Structure formats: C-alpha cells, structure tokens
Amino acid sequence: MQFLDPLLILALAINFVVLGVSRIRAVINAVAFQGMLLGIIPLLVHAEIGLRGIALVVVTITVKGFVFPMLLVRAMRAAEIHHEVKPVAGFMLSVLLGAVGAGLAMEFSRALPLAEAHTNLLLVPTAFATVWAGCLMLITRRKAINQVLGYLLLENGIYLFSMLLLEAVPFLVEVGVLLDLFSGVFVMGIIIHHISRAFASMSTEHLTALKE
Amino acid sequence: MGYLLVAFPLAMAALAFAVPSNRWRPWLLPIGAAVHLALVVTALSQPRDVPASWFGGWLILDALGKLVLGYLSSFFFLCSLYAPGYLALRSERSNRVICSNLFASLSMMTLVTLSHHLGLMWVAMEATTLASAPSLYFNHNPRSLEATWKYLVLCSVGLALALLGSLFLAYSSLKAGSESTLLFDQLVKDASHLSPPWLHAAFVLLFIGYGTKMGLAPMHTWKPDAYGEAPGLVGALLAGGVTSCAFLAILRVYQIGRAGSEAEFARGAMIAIGLFSMAVAAVFMVRQRDFKRMLAYSSVEHMGILVLGIGIGGAAVFGALLHLINNGLTKGVLFLSSGNIHRAYESKFVDDVRGAIRRVPLSGTMFLAGFIAITGSPPFGPFVSEFTIVNEAFSSGQFFVAGGFLALLCVVFFGIGSAVLAVVQGEPPIDAPVNGFHDSVSTGAPVVLFMILVLLLGVYIPPPLEALLRDAAAFVEVQR
Numbered sequence: 001m002q003f004l005d006p007l008l009i010l011a012l013a014i015n016f017v018v019l020g021v022s023r024i025r026a027v028i029n030a031v032a033f034q035g036m037l038l039g040i041i042p043l044l045v046h047a048e049i050g051l052r053g054i055a056l057v058v059v060t061i062t063v064k065g066f067v068f069p070m071l072l073v074r075a076m077r078a079a080e081i082h083h084e085v086k087p088v089a090g091f092m093l094s095v096l097l098g099a100v101g102a103g104l105a106m107e108f109s110r111a112l113p114l115a116e117a118h119t120n121l122l123l124v125p126t127a128f129a130t131v132w133a134g135c136l137m138l139i140t141r142r143k144a145i146n147q148v149l150g151y152l153l154l155e156n157g158i159y160l161f162s163m164l165l166l167e168a169v170p171f172l173v174e175v176g177v178l179l180d181l182f183s184g185v186f187v188m189g190i191i192i193h194h195i196s197r198a199f200a201s202m203s204t205e206h207l208t209a210l211k212e
Numbered sequence: 213m214g215y216l217l218v219a220f221p222l223a224m225a226a227l228a229f230a231v232p233s234n235r236w237r238p239w240l241l242p243i244g245a246a247v248h249l250a251l252v253v254t255a256l257s258q259p260r261d262v263p264a265s266w267f268g269g270w271l272i273l274d275a276l277g278k279l280v281l282g283y284l285s286s287f288f289f290l291c292s293l294y295a296p297g298y299l300a301l302r303s304e305r306s307n308r309v310i311c312s313n314l315f316a317s318l319s320m321m322t323l324v325t326l327s328h329h330l331g332l333m334w335v336a337m338e339a340t341t342l343a344s345a346p347s348l349y350f351n352h353n354p355r356s357l358e359a360t361w362k363y364l365v366l367c368s369v370g371l372a373l374a375l376l377g378s379l380f381l382a383y384s385s386l387k388a389g390s391e392s393t394l395l396f397d398q399l400v401k402d403a404s405h406l407s408p409p410w411l412h413a414a415f416v417l418l419f420i421g422y423g424t425k426m427g428l429a430p431m432h433t434w435k436p437d438a439y440g441e442a443p444g445l446v447g448a449l450l451a452g453g454v455t456s457c458a459f460l461a462i463l464r465v466y467q468i469g470r471a472g473s474e475a476e477f478a479r480g481a482m483i484a485i486g487l488f489s490m491a492v493a494a495v496f497m498v499r500q501r502d503f504k505r506m507l508a509y510s511s512v513e514h515m516g517i518l519v520l521g522i523g524i525g526g527a528a529v530f531g532a533l534l535h536l537i538n539n540g541l542t543k544g545v546l547f548l549s550s551g552n553i554h555r556a557y558e559s560k561f562v563d564d565v566r567g568a569i570r571r572v573p574l575s576g577t578m579f580l581a582g583f584i585a586i587t588g589s590p591p592f593g594p595f596v597s598e599f600t601i602v603n604e605a606f607s608s609g610q611f612f613v614a615g616g617f618l619a620l621l622c623v624v625f626f627g628i629g630s631a632v633l634a635v636v637q638g639e640p641p642i643d644a645p646v647n648g649f650h651d652s653v654s655t656g657a658p659v660v661l662f663m664i665l666v667l668l669l670g671v672y673i674p675p676p677l678e679a680l681l682r683d684a685a686a687f688v689e690v691q692r
Contacts, residue, residue: 151368177331210436
C-alpha cells in the first residue's frame with residue numbers, strides 16, 4: 001500500500017507530460033509508461049492476487065507498455081509525422097486546463113459518497129484527472145495519432161477506477177476490455193496509415209469533406 | 213446452445229477469411245446466416261419455465277433477448293441474401309475483410325443479446341464497433357476514410373463513457389454495502405438498495421455512451437457520414453442491426469434505473485432525448501440533397517422514436533419494441549434499394565438522380581414504397597407501431613409529447629418526401645452514366661422480401677411474434 005500513492009502521483013504527472021509536449025514519440029512513450037505503472041497497481045491494491053491476477057498484470061503491462069507503442073510508432077513512421085502542429089488549444093493552455101481538471105477532480109472526489117475504505121485513496125481523483133486529460137487530448141489535438149493517444153489516456157483513467165471493483169470486473173472482462181482496446185488501436189493504426197497516404201498528412205483537419 | 217450461437221458466426225468469420233476465392237466467398241454469408249437463423253429458431257422454440265442460461269449466469273436468453281436475437285438473426289439473413297449479388301458487382305475489390313467482418317459483427321451482436329453481465333455486454337458492444345468499421349471503408353476513397361475515422365473515434369469514446377458508467381453502476385452496489393457486481397439480475401434485484409448518486413451518474417454516462425452508439429441526437433454526428441459513405445449493405449446492417457443492440461443495452465440500463473431510484477429521471481430523459489433526436493433529424497432532413505445521408509437522419513429520427521416509446525411507458529413499450537422490428541426491416545428496404553439506385557446513377561445526390569422508376573424500376577418502386585412505409589403511412593408496419601406509441605401518449609394524458617411527436621412526423625414526411633419524389637419521378641437525366649447496371653434477382657429479391665415483411669407486419673402480426681413482443685414488453689416494464 002505504501003507504494004501506491006507515489007505511483008499514482010507519478011501517473012498523474014505523466015498526464016501533464018502528455019498534454020505538454022509536441023513530439024509524438026514522447027507522447028507515445030509517456031502513455032506507454034503510464035500504462036505500465038497502472039499495470040502494476042493490482043499487485044499493490046489487492047491483498048491476495050492469485051494466478052489470474054498475476055497473469056492479468058503481465059498481459060496489461062505487455063499490451064499497454066510494449067504492444068501499443070510498437071503499433072503507434074509504426075503508424076507514426078509510416079505517416080512520417082513527428083510533431084503535433086497547431087493544436088486547437090496550445091500546449092501551455094492544455095497543461096493549464098489539465099491542472100485545473102486535476103484540482104477539480106480532487107475536490108470532486110472529496111465530495112463523492114465513496115465507500116469507507118476508499119475515502120483517503122488517491123486512486124479516485126487520479127482516475128478522474130486522467131479521464132479528463134484524455135478528453136482534453138481528444139478535443140484539442142489535430143493529428144489522428146494524438147487522438148488515439150487521448151483515447152488510450154481516457155481508458156487508462158477508467159482502468160484506474162476499475163481497481164476499486166475487483167468482484168464486478170473479473171479476469172475475463174478485463175481481458176475482453178484489453179482485447180477490444182488492442183483491436184481498436186490496431187484498426188486505428190491501419191486507418192492512420194491510409195489517412196496519411198490519402199491526404200499526405202495525418203491531420204484530421206483534412207477530414208472535412210463530410211458536413212451539412 | 214448459447215455458446216454455439218456466438219461461436220458459430222465467429223468460426224464463419226475465420227472461414228471467410230481463409231477462403232481464397234473472391235468469387236465464392238460471399239456465398240458463405242447467406243449459408244452461414246441461414247444456419248445461424250436455424251440455431252436461433254431452435255433456441256427460441258424450446259419451451260422453458262426459466263430462461264436458458266450458460267456460463268454461470270453470464271449469458272441468459274431472457275424475453276427481451278429472445279425478441280432482439282430473433283429479429284437480428286432474421287434481419288442479418290435477409291441482408292446476407294443481398295451480399296453475393298452486390299459483391300459480384302464489386303468483383304474488382306477483395307471482399308475478404310467485409311465478409312469476415314460481417315460474420316464477426318453477427319457474433320458480437322448475438323453476444324450482446326445474451327449478455328447478463330454488463331461488463332461482458334460492453335466488451336461485445338465495443339467489438340461490434342471494431343468489427344463494422346473496416347466494412348465502412350470498403351470503397352477505399354478519402355470520403356469513406358473520413359467516415360470510418362469519425363465512426364471509430366466517436367463510437368469508441370462514447371463507449372468508453374459507457375464503460376465508466378458501468379463501473380459507476382458496480383460502485384453503486386459496493387457503496388450499498390454488498391459486493392460490487394455487474395450482473396444484470398443481481399443489480400435489478402438489489403436496485404432499491406443501490407446508492408442513488410452513483411446510480412444517477414451511472415445512468416447518465418451509460419445513456420450517453422450507448423446513446424452515441426445508437427445515434428441519438430446530439431451524439432449522432434458520426435451517423436450521416438458513416439451511412440452516407442458505407443455500401444448500402446453495411447448501412448442497412450448498421451441501421452437495423454448494430455443500433456438495435458445499442459437500444460437493447462439502453463433498455464437493460466433503463467430496467468436497472470427503473471427498478472431503483474431513477475425511474476422518473478430515466479423516463480424524462482428518454483422522452484426529452486427522443487423528441488430532441490426527432491427534431492434534429494427533421495431539421496437536417498428538410499432540403500437534404502444526399503439521399504443516403506437522408507436515410508441516416510431517418511435513422512436518428514427512428515432511434516428517437518424508440519426511446520420516446522420507452523419513456524412514454526405502458527402500451528408504448530410494446531409499440532417501441534414492435535417499432536424496433538418495423539424500422540429495421542424498412543431500413544433494409546431503403547438502404548438496399550438506395551444502394552441499387554446509387555450504383556445505377558453513380559451518384560447519391562438528388563440533383564443528379566432523377567427518374568429512378570424508369571432507370572431501375574424495381575429499386576425505384578421499392579425506394580418509394582419504403583419512403584411511404586418509414587414515414588408511418590398505412591398499411592405498412594411502422595404505421596402500426598407509431599400509432600400504438602402515440603395512442604398510449606394520448607390515453608395516458610401526455611398531450612404535449614403526443615403533439616410534438618405528431619408535428620415532427622409531419623415535418624419529416626415532407627422532408628423525406630421532397631427528396632424521394634425527386635429521385636424516383638421524372639425522366640432520367642441525359643448525361644446519366646451508362647454502366648449496364650440494372651435490377652436483377654440477386655439485388656432485387658432481398659429488397660422485395662424486406663418489403664413483403666414490412667407490409668405483412670402492417671396488417672397482421674403472427675401470434676408467435678406477438679407472444680414474444682408481449683413477453684419482452686412485460687419484461688421491460690415489470691417492477692421488481
């Protein structure tokens with residue numbers, strides 16, 4: 001338990017790295033590192049982890065820490081795009097909004113009717129702050145690959161919240177969610193590749209032919 | 213049996229992927245769909261006192277699931293009849309991915325109807341998104357690329373919110389002092405003990421999340437793009453199949469909310485979002501120049517009608533469930549016939565397409581008949597279900613809701629009417645492309661079959677279907 005809070009603070013700090021840098025490779029690495037940190041958490045939260053729990057930890061770390069970055073780096077190389085350009089909100093502004101969100105998440109979690117055992121955990125505010133950071137990425141970034149990274153950040157936040165619910169989210173569902181996530185990133189990677197070929201760029205700002 | 217229903221289409225997906233022949237592969241679709249339908253009919257016809265259950269109560273074929281599964285399998289079968297003829301016209305493209313994905317979607321849709329674990333249901337629902345996305349990109353052009361991207365990102369993010377909502381739901385049971393659970397039956401049973409704030413937040417997130425997938429306004433923005441650019445076959449499967457699964461998910465959430473402290477809020481939210489979806493659709497349908505996008509807005513409208521019917525309650529729940537089937541079948545007519553018209557004219561804009569009844573007489577006629585049906589005119593099925601809904605709204609004293617509903621139906625009627633009549637009437641333009649496409653048995657017969665069913669349901673509901681509908685409506689409405 002004593003390692004849990006430092007780990008969560010680190011995970012929270014990574015949100016700001018993700019929001020603040022333009023180099024896509026750095027964002028990929030940061031999200032992957034955060035995924036690996038989150039992968040360890042079940043070991044710290046649950047007293048008896050069991051064989052399935054350990055399997056889940058291994059699978060989560062492998063998928064979030066190694067498979068996703070590999071897929072995304074490949075998509076990035078294929079598209080030959082290395083920086084976010086002209087995001088809808090600047091990097092400083094995104095970090096600021098992320099900080100405001102993290103503060104609100106702290107306050108909000110204090111007001112929430114949490115179960116007794118969870119009132120003093122950093123888990124809930126970190127989860128909400130990460131969900132918020134993911135949404136910010138999705139809204140403010142123009143590059144398709146950064147939107148995928150925002151989606152992964154959002155899922156990381158949701159994963160954190162699920163740590164409170166061992167019985168409700170059994171092994172099979174966790175694996176199912178991961179499998180969906182993997183297929184999602186895989187398909188999105190392919191589409192990014194096609195976007196960059198069709199438009200000679202992977203900015204979603206080119207995707208404006210369809211409108212009223 | 214439950215496992216087989218899910219595993220069989222998945223095995224067919226693998227087989228479709230492995231078959232090397234582009235020419236013969238599409239024939240797997242009707243064959244596989246027929247076997248699936250036979251399996252479903254067998255599962256439905258077994259008389260039971262308690263619903264069949266598998267996998268430790270995670271998969272249960274309840275009354276609502278029976279109705280939706282029976283409908284989905286029949287719907288998929290009718291659509292699959294269209295596939296070989298259509299894909300033969302597109303023989304220049306590999307159909308490996310689309311055939312395989314359609315089977316994968318069927319498998320996951322089946323899993324959604326059976327799931328009584330909300331986590332598993334979420335996994336299956338997200339999988340339908342992922343399985344249908346590559347089919348959207350079948351045409352491999354920039355427009356379909358844009359549509360696929362929007363569909364994938366918006367639906368995935370929407371569903372991520374639904375996942376968070378599911379977790380909140382589990383937390384509401386934890387907070388209530390019991391073990392956290394996502395088992396549907398457990399949640400309904402303990403609904404009155406669930407922590408109200410968490411239940412409320414869960415309902416909102418789940419309604420938004422699955423509402424995105426269903427295409428309710430204002431979360432509908434992926435829909436016109438996706439339906440506009442997808443092949444007619446895929447559009448039909450999205451409009452009639454995948455959205456129905458999302459509706460089922462919303463019904464499950466509604467049942468939990470209704471049994472708990474959310475009954476009034478849930479009904480209010482459904483009426484409000486239902487009417488709002490109809491209104492948004494009506495606004496965008498008037499003067500719509502792209503007839504496939506118009507069908508997408510029609511889908512937004514009818515998804516609104518479905519949740520509106522549930523919100524009105526009473527007999528309108530029966531009406532909404534019947535409308536699920538009527539709308540799906542009519543969408544089958546409209547998407548497939550509009551796909552044929554699109555092929556013939558190589559355009560989907562009202563300005564380029566005229567005289568469809570002369571150019572492709574069968575598809576043009578069916579498109580016109582589908583329009584009459586979808587706008588709720590007798591003697592077709594949607595008339596019966598919409599009438600049931602509006603009748604209940606009046607008889608239960610919800611006059612404003614009923615009035616709004618009727619007014620919006622009128623606007624939609626004129627909106628669709630002006631576009632459809634422009635497409636089917638008149639002389640084909642002189643510069644219309646000559647591409648040799650004409651109505652044939654393979655692309656025409658499935659449309660006619662859909663139309664026959666729509667007409668049949670307008671004049672006569674077969675007793676087995678009526679029994680299924682009654683059971684399902686009672687299941688949704690029951691207070692436990």
